[in-house]
Amino acid sequence: MTHVALTIAGSETTGGAGAQTDLKTFHQLGTFGTAALTCIVSFDPSNDWAHRFVPVEPQVITDQIEATTAVHDIDTVKIGMLGTPATIDAVAASVAERSFTHVVLDPVLICKGQEPGAALDTDNALKSQILPLATFVTPNHFEALSLSGMESIESVADLTEAARRIHETYDVIVLAKGGVVLEGEDAVDVFHDGEQTVELRSPKIGQERVSGAGCTLAAAVTAELAQGATPLEAARVAKDVVTSSIEHRQGGHAPFEAVYQGAYRA
Ligand code: PXL
Secondary structure, three states: OOOEEEEEEEEEOOOOOHHHHHHHHHHHOOOEEEEEEEEEEEEEOOOOOEEEEEEOOHHHHHHHHHHHHHHOOOOEEEEOOOOOHHHHHHHHHHHHHOOOOEEEEOOOOOOOOOOHHHHHHHHHHHHHHHHHHOOEEOOOHHHHHHHHOOOOOOOHHHHHHHHHHHHHHHOOEEEEEOOOOOOOOEEEEEEEOOOOEEEEEEEOOOOOOOEOHHHHHHHHHHHHHHOOOOHHHHHHHHHHHHHHHHHOOEOOOOOOOEOOOOOOOO
C-alpha cells in the first residue's frame, strides 16, 4: 500500500500554491495525497492580481477531515493556509481529536487580500491553537521574525537563532527558510530539532520569489515523513525538490512564476 498524507490547505486555482501544489508534490514523491480545503483563493486579473479569498464553512472543513481519515490510515498531515479564526477553531479541534504522528505546519501568517485586523486575530489564533499541535514548522523570513520575536534576521546566524527560539517556545522541529531575503549566493534553510542544527544550502536561482516554493517545501517534508523518513532526511529531500521545482518553474500571464514539481527525480 502506498503511504497516505493529508493536506489541510487553501485552493489556489492557478496551480501555483496551496492544496494544488501540495497534491502535486505528494504525488511526485510517491505519497498518496488527500486534501481538505480551508478556503478558495482566486487572484483578480483586473485588480493587480489581488487575492480574492473565500473561507470554507467550518463544518465543511470538519467533514472533509472526518471523511479522509475514515477512508485512510493517515498519520502525517500538513497544515497550510487557514485564513480566519473560525477556520482555525475547526482545524484545531479536528487535529487535536486525532493522534497524528507528524503535523507539519507551514505557518502562513498574512495573505494579501485579508483585512489587517482580521489577519492579526488569525495570527494570534495560529500561534495559540495550531502551533501547539504542530511537530514540524517551516517559517519563512517574515514568519521566523514573528514566531521568534526577534527584531531582525540578517544572516544565517540570526536565522539559526530564530530556529532555536522557535524550537524552545513551541517544542517543534524547525526548518527556517532564508530564501532570497538573506544576502549571499546561496538560498539557505536552517534545520533545528533541539539536538542538531544543519544548514541546507543551494545556489540561488534568480532573486525573485517563486509562488508555491514554501508550500512545496512543507509538502515534500510531509510526503517523506509519511513514508518513514527521519525529519532531517525529509528536510534534505524537500530542499532538493524545491530547488528542482524553481528551476523548472512555470510562467504565465501573472507577474509571478510558479513552481513545477514534475521534473524532480530522487
Ligand atoms: O503561498 C502561500 C499560499 C498558500 N495557500 C494558498 C495561497 C497562497 C498564496 O497565494 O493562495 C491557498
